[in-house]
Amino acid sequence: MKYILLILTALIAANFAFSGDKYSLYTTSNDKEITDESFKFTFLLPDNWQKTDMKLTTDNDAISYSFERKDKKCAIMLLAFKLTTVKNLEDFIYTMEKDISLNIPQRDGDFVSVNSETFDGKSAIYKDAQYKEYIYYFRTKLPDAPNNFVYMMRFITTHSNINSDIENEIKKISNSFLPTAK
Numbered sequence: 001m002k003y004i005l006l007i008l009t010a011l012i013a014a015n016f017a018f019s020g021d022k023y024s025l026y027t028t029s030n031d032k033e034i035t036d037e038s039f040k041f042t043f044l045l046p047d048n049w050q051k052t053d054m055k056l057t058t059d060n061d062a063i064s065y066s067f068e069r070k071d072k073k074c075a076i077m078l079l080a081f082k083l084t085t086v087k088n089l090e091d092f093i094y095t096m097e098k099d100i101s102l103n104i105p106q107r108d109g110d111f112v113s114v115n116s117e118t119f120d121g122k123s124a125i126y127k128d129a130q131y132k133e134y135i136y137y138f139r140t141k142l143p144d145a146p147n148n149f150v151y152m153m154r155f156i157t158t159h160s161n162i163n164s165d166i167e168n169e170i171k172k173i174s175n176s177f178l179p180t181a182k
Contacts, residue, residue, distance in 0.1 A: 031176075039063055039080040040140070040149055040181035046169060049076075069169075073161040076173070077154040082147050089120060089139045092150045096137065104154075105131055118142060119179040121151075132162050136174050140181045149181055 030047040038060070045067060052075075053066035060082070067076040079096075081087075097104055105128035114121045121138035134155040140148045155170045 034065075035180075036063065036080065039082060039151075040147075041080060041151060041177065041179050043153075043173060043178065044176035045173060049173075069166075074155060074157040074166050074169070077152075077156065079152045079154075081150045083150065084147060086141050086143055086148045087139050087150045089122065089137065089150075092139060092152075093122060093137050096135075096152050104135070105133060114138075118182065123174070127159075130158055132157055132159055134170050134174070136177065138177065138179055140179050142181055145181060147181065149179060151177075151179065153177055 031044040032047060032049075033042060034045050034051075035042040048070050049067050050070060051065065052068050053064070055064045057063070062079065062081045065076070065078040065080075067078070069075070096102060097107070105126040108125045108127050111122040111124045114123075119138055119140045121136060123134065123136040126133040126135055136151075136153040138149075138151040138153070140150075142148055153174060155174070157166060
């Protein structure tokens with residue numbers, strides 16, 4: 001009986017792991033799909049979040065989105081930049097971290113990397129005395145494409161508001177982010 005349970009557990013886990021849909025464990029019928037055709041990305045946002053702002057540069061080469069939980073305990077800043085070449089991810093991260101107007105706190109720990117055929121990325125936790133931030137950086141890597149993109153998805157919350165529910169939502173949203181440029 002013990003072996004049957006182990007085999008059954010392994011089969012169920014394999015079904016989720018190899019289903020081909022990385023969102024299958026995270027999506028619900030109440031999630032909203034956020035898609036930007038011009039800046040080539042999509043992600044899922046739970047229904048307890050709302051878009052609060054969007055700004056496009058006059059040259060149409062950068063866009064900024066702001067989202068907020070309806071209870072105001074966490075916010076998302078999403079920046080997307082359209083480029084004519086593949087951007088070095090380390091340079092992009094360095095530029096974002098040093099941009100004084102973004103006021104990003106000190107990084108706490110090492111980066112976690114993600115790599116795909118068409119994009120890669122890194123994420124890290126940043127914090128100071130008041131805020132804890134989860135920042136995800138992505139870039140497309142399509143040398144023959146007319147445009148490539150870099151993205152910064154920044155989750156901002158206070159130490160007093162962070163809890164396992166918010167951390168799970170941050171993981172859910174960030175795991176659903178997908179650059180769609182081809």
